[in-house]
Amino acid sequence: MPNAHIWPMSASVIHDRLQIAGCNLSALAAEYGTPLYILDAETIRTIAMRYSAALRHAYGGPVSIHYASKALLNVGVARLVHSLGLGLDVVSGGELAIAQRAGMPLDHIHLHGNGTPPAELAQAVEAGIGRIVVDNLDQLKFLAEFCANRATPQTILLRIAPDVAAGAHAHIRTGAASAKFGLPLDDGSAAEAVRLALQAPGLNLVGLHAHIGSQMRDWAALREMISRLLVFADQQRRERGWLLTELSPGGGLAVAYMPNDQAGDIQTYANTIANAVQTGCERYQIPLPKLIIEPGRSLVARAGVALYSVTGHKTVAGGSNYLHIDGGMGDNLRPSLYNAQYTAALVARPLAPPIAPVQLAGRFCESGDVLIREVALPAAEVGELVAVPVAGAYTLSMASAYNGVPRPALLLLDQGQATLLQRRETYADLMARDV
Ligand SMILES: Cc1ncc(COP(=O)(O)O)c(C=O)c1O
Numbered sequence: 001m002p003n004a005h006i007w008p009m010s011a012s013v014i015h016d017r018l019q020i021a022g023c024n025l026s027a028l029a030a031e032y033g034t035p036l037y038i039l040d041a042e043t044i045r046t047i048a049m050r051y052s053a054a055l056r057h058a059y060g061g062p063v064s065i066h067y068a069s070k071a072l073l074n075v076g077v078a079r080l081v082h083s084l085g086l087g088l089d090v091v092s093g094g095e096l097a098i099a100q101r102a103g104m105p106l107d108h109i110h111l112h113g114n115g116t117p118p119a120e121l122a123q124a125v126e127a128g129i130g131r132i133v134v135d136n137l138d139q140l141k142f143l144a145e146f147c148a149n150r151a152t153p154q155t156i157l158l159r160i161a162p163d164v165a166a167g168a169h170a171h172i173r174t175g176a177a178s179a180k181f182g183l184p185l186d187d188g189s190a191a192e193a194v195r196l197a198l199q200a201p202g203l204n205l206v207g208l209h210a211h212i213g214s215q216m217r218d219w220a221a222l223r224e225m226i227s228r229l230l231v232f233a234d235q236q237r238r239e240r241g242w243l244l245t246e247l248s249p250g251g252g253l254a255v256a257y258m259p260n261d262q263a264g265d266i267q268t269y270a271n272t273i274a275n276a277v278q279t280g281c282e283r284y285q286i287p288l289p290k291l292i293i294e295p296g297r298s299l300v301a302r303a304g305v306a307l308y309s310v311t312g313h314k315t316v317a318g319g320s321n322y323l324h325i326d327g328g329m330g331d332n333l334r335p336s337l338y339n340a341q342y343t344a345a346l347v348a349r350p351l352a353p354p355i356a357p358v359q360l361a362g363r364f365c366e367s368g369d370v371l372i373r374e375v376a377l378p379a380a381e382v383g384e385l386v387a388v389p390v391a392g393a394y395t396l397s398m399a400s401a402y403n404g405v406p407r408p409a410l411l412l413l414d415q416g417q418a419t420l421l422q423r424r425e426t427y428a429d430l431m432a433r434d435v
């Protein structure tokens with residue numbers, strides 16, 4: 001497959017047709033309808049193994065990998081990541097319920113979120129969730145009170161706003177002191193949170209967390225963030241005798257979306273984190289904490305491919321060619337929201353020479369719903385299948401049924417087998433909540 005680095009690891013061209021995990025995509029599209037999302041199990045397995053090997057190689061202390069489930073979650077995906085030995089990060093009671101339905105052990109689940117309603121914090125505590133990553137003082141006060149008389153204390157980490165920002169787009173940079181996420185260091189909020197947590201008999205504060213951004217490959221920012229967390233941990237040990245035993249630098253590693261993009265290298269990422277933690281811990285004489293990383297996008301993006309059917313053409317004055325497809329911003333909001341770029345190939349002729357560039361026009365009733373602004377494709381017939389790679393992350397998890405268009409099905413492909421993880425939404429589903 002040309003540009004293999006942006007296609008699933010099992011993708012190949014057989015008899016001039018795009019094939020993934022040995023499966024015939026046209027047959028699957030005919031059976032399940034389009035748009036159709038597929039997920040390559042081999043890609044997810046391989047990336048999970050790379051993360052775990054890279055961290056074990058780089059870091060002398062214990063390590064745990066938690067999939068940030070906001071990137072893509074349903075019961076099947078949660079079961080898959082559990083079977084690979086990963087834990088799960090959730091940001092709501094809803095994601096927690098899905099993880100529970102999948103049988104993910106509760107002590108492998110962490111809850112995050114800046115605006116999590118008290119009822120969902122309570123739901124997580126009562127379920128027996130492993131960790132709550134406390135984002136602000138109000139959450140902390142609520143939890144201190146809610147947990148005060150419980151038999152077992154709730155284990156927590158504090159999310160720090162380290163005033164270091166990285167990430168590919170303003171909407172996905174999260175680490176600034178002025179960001180909505182986390183406890184700032186400079187105004188005393190983080191120190192106040194440690195003080196309150198240590199006074200709360202129902203809470204067990206074990207560590208610090210930060211996440212500076214997504215689609216990120218800025219090693220210096222990552223080092224700086226870890227260094228700030230450890231300076232703070234050292235201060236808190238000297239002032240209050242609190243010892244940090246867990247540290248999470250979040251997730252955020254960049255993936256390649258376009259042929260010329262380069263993904264963040266997993267071993268370099270692991271080395272950067274491990275060196276920063278080891279150096280800081282040595283300096284401040286802190287025993288190596290458990291390192292918790294939270295990759296979302298980099299675990300699932302490349303595994304996913306979206307399949308659309310061409311529904312028509314249009315050439316406008318000035319020569320812009322539109323190719324209409326049967327999906328768009330309803331199943332992939334990223335181009336509309338972040339000007340995210342994607343490329344595409346024809347399933348039946350991935351190697352055929354392209355003609356003039358086309359715009360892949362989404363079907364939704366918004367001028368902004370253009371999935372790809374420019375892509376060179378061969379002349380495509382109505383009914384042909386177009387495949388859009390790197391579609392696994394922040395697509396279905398952000399999907400809507402806008403314009404009454406049912407959300408697509410999701411298949412897991414593995415060694416010639418296709419398993420339905422999530423069926424296509426039906427018209428009955430669209431009306432299921434109407435009373
Ligand atoms: C706290 C936290 N952890 C992990 C992630 C996962 O990020 P990504 O999908 O870029 O790896 C996010 C999202 O940016 C996040 O907010």
Ligand SMILES: N[C@@H](CCCC[NH3+])C(=O)O
Nearest residue numbers: 070172214215334393394
């Ligand atoms: N949804 C965003 C990333 C959000 C990261 C979550 N904190 C994207 O598609 O790039």
